[in-house]
Amino acid sequence: MDLAVLTRYRVQITDALAASLEGEAALRPILAYHVGLADERGRPANAVGKLLRPSLVLFVAQQLGASLERALPAAVGLELIHNFSLIHDDIQDGDRTRRGRPTVWAAWGVNEAINAGDLMQALAVHEALQSGPVAASLLLNATAAMIEGQSMDLGFETRTVALDQYLRMIDGKTGALIVAAFQLGGAVADADDATQAVLRRLGRAVGRAFQIQDDLLGIWGDALVVGKPNASDIRRRKKSYPTVLAFERANGDDRATLQQIYGQAALTDDDVDWVINLMTRLGIQSDGRITVQEHLDDAAQALDELPFSTDGRRDLENLMDYLARRDK
Amino acid sequence: MDLAVLTRYRVQITDALAASLEGEAALRPILAYHVGLADERGRPANAVGKLLRPSLVLFVAQQLGASLERALPAAVGLELIHNFSLIHDDIQDGDRTRRGRPTVWAAWGVNEAINAGDLMQALAVHEALQSGPVAASLLLNATAAMIEGQSMDLGFETRTVALDQYLRMIDGKTGALIVAAFQLGGAVADADDATQAVLRRLGRAVGRAFQIQDDLLGIWGDALVVGKPNASDIRRRKKSYPTVLAFERANGDDRATLQQIYGQAALTDDDVDWVINLMTRLGIQSDGRITVQEHLDDAAQALDELPFSTDGRRDLENLMDYLARRDK
Numbered sequence: 001m002d003l004a005v006l007t008r009y010r011v012q013i014t015d016a017l018a019a020s021l022e023g024e025a026a027l028r029p030i031l032a033y034h035v036g037l038a039d040e041r042g043r044p045a046n047a048v049g050k051l052l053r054p055s056l057v058l059f060v061a062q063q064l065g066a067s068l069e070r071a072l073p074a075a076v077g078l079e080l081i082h083n084f085s086l087i088h089d090d091i092q093d094g095d096r097t098r099r100g101r102p103t104v105w106a107a108w109g110v111n112e113a114i115n116a117g118d119l120m121q122a123l124a125v126h127e128a129l130q131s132g133p134v135a136a137s138l139l140l141n142a143t144a145a146m147i148e149g150q151s152m153d154l155g156f157e158t159r160t161v162a163l164d165q166y167l168r169m170i171d172g173k174t175g176a177l178i179v180a181a182f183q184l185g186g187a188v189a190d191a192d193d194a195t196q197a198v199l200r201r202l203g204r205a206v207g208r209a210f211q212i213q214d215d216l217l218g219i220w221g222d223a224l225v226v227g228k229p230n231a232s233d234i235r236r237r238k239k240s241y242p243t244v245l246a247f248e249r250a251n252g253d254d255r256a257t258l259q260q261i262y263g264q265a266a267l268t269d270d271d272v273d274w275v276i277n278l279m280t281r282l283g284i285q286s287d288g289r290i291t292v293q294e295h296l297d298d299a300a301q302a303l304d305e306l307p308f309s310t311d312g313r314r315d316l317e318n319l320m321d322y323l324a325r326r327d328k
Numbered sequence: 329m330d331l332a333v334l335t336r337y338r339v340q341i342t343d344a345l346a347a348s349l350e351g352e353a354a355l356r357p358i359l360a361y362h363v364g365l366a367d368e369r370g371r372p373a374n375a376v377g378k379l380l381r382p383s384l385v386l387f388v389a390q391q392l393g394a395s396l397e398r399a400l401p402a403a404v405g406l407e408l409i410h411n412f413s414l415i416h417d418d419i420q421d422g423d424r425t426r427r428g429r430p431t432v433w434a435a436w437g438v439n440e441a442i443n444a445g446d447l448m449q450a451l452a453v454h455e456a457l458q459s460g461p462v463a464a465s466l467l468l469n470a471t472a473a474m475i476e477g478q479s480m481d482l483g484f485e486t487r488t489v490a491l492d493q494y495l496r497m498i499d500g501k502t503g504a505l506i507v508a509a510f511q512l513g514g515a516v517a518d519a520d521d522a523t524q525a526v527l528r529r530l531g532r533a534v535g536r537a538f539q540i541q542d543d544l545l546g547i548w549g550d551a552l553v554v555g556k557p558n559a560s561d562i563r564r565r566k567k568s569y570p571t572v573l574a575f576e577r578a579n580g581d582d583r584a585t586l587q588q589i590y591g592q593a594a595l596t597d598d599d600v601d602w603v604i605n606l607m608t609r610l611g612i613q614s615d616g617r618i619t620v621q622e623h624l625d626d627a628a629q630a631l632d633e634l635p636f637s638t639d640g641r642r643d644l645e646n647l648m649d650y651l652a653r654r655d656k
Contacts, residue, residue, distance in 0.1 A: 122471040
C-alpha cells in the first residue's frame, strides 16, 4: 500500500526538525540523538521514526489550502512535543531501549534526560510559534492534556481502572497530540470553528483506534515484529485496553485469580498464559478489533464532512487502514 | 527599607498565579502546592515566595507605560517557568525540602514530579502568550538558556571549572530569567531595540550580582538565617563562585590539598574549616563582595539610561541594594 501521507513530506520535515534543534549547548546533540538524526557521538544517523503527527499536520493543512511553509513550524513543534514526552516517559517507565537504541536516560543519566526533555518542550513551542499564536496555543493545550493523561496512567499502576477512565486517559496521553495534528493543520489554514470541530472528532477517533490497536499488539503482537517480548504488557501488568476489559468482564473465580495474579511481585509464564487464555474466553481480542473498526468508521464519517480532494480522502483512508491493521 | 517593587503587585500576581493553575486534573493541586498556594492536601496555604521575577516584569512595564493588564500574563508565565525549573532541580539535586516544605518529588514521587514540572512549563508559556507572541518568544528563549545553564551546572559536578565557564553557566541558569523579567516588561510596553538592549544589560548585571551574593551566602551565610547548614555548598562540593575562585587562585600545596578534599566521597568538619580558611587567605569573600558591588554599579549605569520616573529609579535601586545585601 502506498502511504502517501507518510512519504510525501518526509524530507521536508526531517530537514526542518534538524534545523530546529541546532545550537551550541552540550544538550543539543542529545536531542538530535533522541529524534534519530544523530548517533550517541553526534554523527549523522538515519533513525528518524515514521513522523506520523507532523505528516498529518502538513497533509491536513494542504488539503485545506494552507501553504506548507506556514504549516511546517507547527508540524515540527508537534513532533518535538511528542519526542519530549518520550524522553520523560522512558525515565518514568525505566525503559532502557527505544526502537533498538539506548534511551536518553540510559545513555546520559536521568538528570540530563530531564533537562533534554525540558529543553525539547521549549524548542517545540518556540518552533510552533512561527506558525502563529493560535497554533502555539493549540499545541500548548494539547501538551497539557497529554501530560495530564500521562499522570493518570501512572496512577493506574496501583489500582483497578474502569473503561471510561481508561478512555479518558488515552484521550489525553495519546489522543491529545493526534487531535492536535488535525487541528494544527486546520489552524494554519484558518479553518472556521465548524471545520475545527470536525477535525477534532476525526482526530479523537483516529487516536482511539491507534491506541487500542497498540494495546492489542502489546499482548497479541508477534514478538519478532513488535520488537518487545510476547504479551509484554501483561508481564508489566500495564492497565491497557485488554486488561481493563478483562477486569470489567471477569466474574467469580476468574476475577479472584486475575486480581491475585496482578497483585504478585512477578508473573510466571503460566500466569501470563492464564491471563491470555482468560482474555480469549472473554472475547477481548475480537471485540478489541471490532472497537478499532468502529472508531475508524467514526473517523470515516467525519472525513466525509471535510472539503478534502478525492485523492486526499483516499490517502487518509489508506493511512487509517494502515494504522488499524499494522502489526507493530 | 521599603521594597515597593516587591509589595506593590503582590496581591495581583498571587491571584493571577492561582487562576493560571486552575483545572480538574489530579496534577493541578500539586502545582498549587509547589508555588505555595496550597498545602499537601490542597487546602489554601500562605507560602508564596517573594515573587521577584514577576514583580520586576510589572514594575518595568509600568515604568515604560504599559498597562498592568497586558503585562500580568507575561509576569505569571515567568514565575511559572521559574517554578517549573525548581520542581525539576529538586529531583536532580535530591533535595527533600525547599523553604521548609517537602519538595514535590519527596511528597509525590519522582515520576509525578517530572509530570508536574512538564505541565507547569506548558501552562507558563500558555499564560505568557496572552501578553502576545513576542512575550512568549522571549520567555521560551530564556527557558532554553536556563535549561542549558542547568545542564552546564550538572556537568560541573565532575570537573574543574574556569571562572568564565562559571559565569556562562550562571548567565543561563540564573541570569536568563532575570534578564527575561526586564525584557518582558519592555516587550509588553513595545520598547524599541535600544531600550531592550539597555534592559538586557541591566538584567544581566542584576542577575550576576544576585547569583554571586547567593553563592557567598552558601558559604558564609548564617545557618539560622539562610535555612541551610553553614558552608553547605562546601559540604556538597558545589562549584559555586567562591569554589571556582579558590581553584583558580590556590597554588602548590594548597591546590593539591583542595583537589584532594574535593575528590573525597565525604567531607569532615576539618576539611570544611580548611577550605573556608583557604578562601579567607585568598581574599575570596571580600573580593566576592566587591564583585557584587561592581555588577550593581553596572546595573545603576544602565538604569540611568532608562526613561524611568524619579520614584521608579529609587524603587529599583532599593531593590538592588536589598538583593546585594540580603542575608538569605
